[in-house]
Amino acid sequence: MPRTPLWTSIEAALTGDIAEGRYRAGDRLPSEAALAARFGVNRHTVRRALAAMAEAGLVHARRGAGVTVLHRPTEYPIGRRVRFHRNLQAAGRLPAREVAALETCAASEAEAAALEVAPGAHVVVCEGRSLADGQPIALFRSVFPADRLPGIGDALREVASVTEALVRCGVADYTRRSTRIAARPADATQAARLMVEEGAALLRTVSVSVDPAGVPVEHGTTWFAGERVTLTLAEP
Amino acid sequence: MPRTPLWTSIEAALTGDIAEGRYRAGDRLPSEAALAARFGVNRHTVRRALAAMAEAGLVHARRGAGVTVLHRPTEYPIGRRVRFHRNLQAAGRLPAREVAALETCAASEAEAAALEVAPGAHVVVCEGRSLADGQPIALFRSVFPADRLPGIGDALREVASVTEALVRCGVADYTRRSTRIAARPADATQAARLMVEEGAALLRTVSVSVDPAGVPVEHGTTWFAGERVTLTLAEP
DNA sequence: CTGCGATACCTGTCTAGTTGTATATATTCG
DNA sequence: CGAATATATACAACTAGACAGGTATCGCAG
Structure with missing residues (x-):
């Protein structure tokens, strides 16, 4: 009977609810069952x-959790994605970061x-x-030599930025010695945390940072969501 | 969304950590809660x-105590892939290249x-x-200003390298002014030409090269097969 | 130093609720 | 008929929270 599918009107209703502020960014929508009843x-x-x-x-x-609102449609036109142009030299200094794990353990051979x-x-x-603008941008994993940087664990726990934590441990300045860049598909957990499809293209950078004397102080790996990030190399 | 269960990638990550020596036999893994957060x-x-x-x-x-590592995995599948370490500065000068199309046309707005x-x-x-070693490594698309480089078309047809062709047109040397890097999934034709799966992660670099006077002489886009290539940024 | 209790933490288990997926079926329209 | 739409049902996978039972650790009394 309906020449326009039923679900379009449901989409319109929910989108309208979000636009009007009934559900705001970060909120959870009612469960699918509840919406179906409504x-x-x-x-x-x-x-x-x-x-x-x-x-x-x-x-x-998210399976098991509910459906979360990301943006207000008025703020972000449909289909338009946030674009993040990042200078590779400035990597590690992002608007927001969440630390999920902080532990001391043995270094692997590669590390x-x-x-x-x-x-x-x-x-x-x-x-x-x-994160930037509430959207996850990248996953990071930084490895620091514990013996070379006494107190780095506490420093990382207390301050937000890596730079500041290193300053606390006596590393006033540091530079990247090398950076390797590769493209890799996202595995299941990476995809979930970055809110992309499993298998989506990730930009993986692996770097080693050294202090002014050339001694390594950090070994970092970062996985950027390829669809949201473009790395820009500055001209030396 | 996850066609493979989430826990399998967690198992893989932890098994990999043990295989690499981050956690050794007798060590205690972080608590389940800590791992869940990680x-x-x-x-x-x-x-x-x-x-x-x-x-x-x-x-x-053990209930109450934690989870202890018993031994290293006897067999851990490490993705054995051809690894190509390439200097980004040298991009565009590869062992072998096939020119599929060479034409003169009008520049798009972006170009x-x-x-x-x-x-x-x-x-x-x-x-x-x-190509390298017979394997396709990357697809490229270079755009040259025809009026600024008279005879570039013939030069490109006759000599193998971009550098040499530019030399013929009076550009003795050139440097990269900017490089942008992104990860993108391969579309069907790209996948076929690179001999990878459709949707595989590609590393796309977009660059502008300039002559010593700072005048642009080339605008290139290259799609690397993510599974075969690692870009390495040299320390300036 | 030893022994012991308090406490914090960890694993094991259970219940309930939510999304993801697969299959089967009715209805409508071209 | 065949395709698109919607319904119905069932199960798998994941989350959330709570509680029980066990362990390690630390401080403190003896």
């Missing part, structure tokens, strides 16, 4: 509407080689997520 | 991964802006494929 349709019809909204970047669904410490030496590993 | 998932999902590892005899969990020529001005477009 609109008097089957859950799959609601899912069709939510899928369209997710495609447009309006909401993001030990990069940091020029003995294999199995203590290293502080800091993992987390960088 | 991977951004629920504790139960971590437990599922740990259960699989315990099943394999890799770790042992005109990058090359600092009038929109619609004549440009020479060179497209093709770079």
Whole structure:
């Protein structure tokens, strides 16, 4: 009977609710079952509407958790994505960052080689997520030589930026010695944390930073969401 | 969204950590709660991964105490891929290259802006494929300002390298003014020419090269097969 | 120093709720 | 008929929270 699919009107209603501020960025929508009851349709019809909204970047669904609102449609036109032009030299200094794990453990062979410490030496590993405008931009994993930087663990816990933490440990300045860049598909957990599809293209940078004397102080790996980030190399 | 269960990638990550020596036999893994935070998932999902590892005899969990590592995995699949370390500065000078198309046409708006020529001005477009060891490594598309480089088309046809062709047109030397790097999934034709899966991660670099006077002489886009290439940035 | 209790933390288990996926079926329209 | 739309049902995967049972650690009394 309806020549326009039912789900389009549900999408319009929900998008309108978000636009009017009934559901705001970060809020959880009611469950699919609840929405289905509200609109008097089957859950799959609601899912069709939510899928369209997710495609447009309006909401993001997590299995088990609910559906979260990402943006107000007025702020971010549908289909338009946030573009982030980042200077590679400035990597590590982003608007917001979440630290998910901070632990001390043994260095792997590769990490030990990069940091020029003995294999199995203590290293502080800091993992987390960088965000901009509420959207996840990158996952990072930084490894610091614990013996070379006493107190780095506490410093990382207390201050927000890596630079500042290193300053606390006596490293006034540091530079990148090398950076390797590769493109890799996202695995399941990476995809979930970056809110992209599994298998989406990630930009992985692996770097070693050294202090003015040339001694390695950090070994970092960052996975950028390829669809949201472009790295820009400054002309030396 | 995840066609592979989340916990499998967690199992892979932890098994990899053990294989690389971050956690050694006898060590205690971080608590389930800490791991859940690190991977951004629920504790139960971590437990599922740990259960699989315990099943394999890799770790042992004791109630109240933590999870201890028993031994290194005897067999851990490390993606054995051809690795190509390339200096970004040298991009565009590869062992072998196939020119698939060479034509003169009008510049698009973006190309005109990058090359600092009038929109619609004549440009020479060179497209093709770079190979190493018989394997396709990258697709390239270079755009040259035809009026600024008289005879560039013939030069490109006759000599193998871009550098040499530019020398013929009076550009003794050139440097990169800017490089932008992004990760993008491969479309069907790119996938076919690079011999990778459709949707595989590609590394796209967009650059502008200038002569010693700072005048743009080339605007290039290169798509590297992410699984075969690692770009290495040299320390300036 | 030893022994012991308090406490914080960790794993094991359970219940409930939510999204993702697969299959089957009815209805409508061209 | 065939395609698109919507419904119905069932199960798998993940999240959330709570609680029980076990362990390690630390301070403190003896």
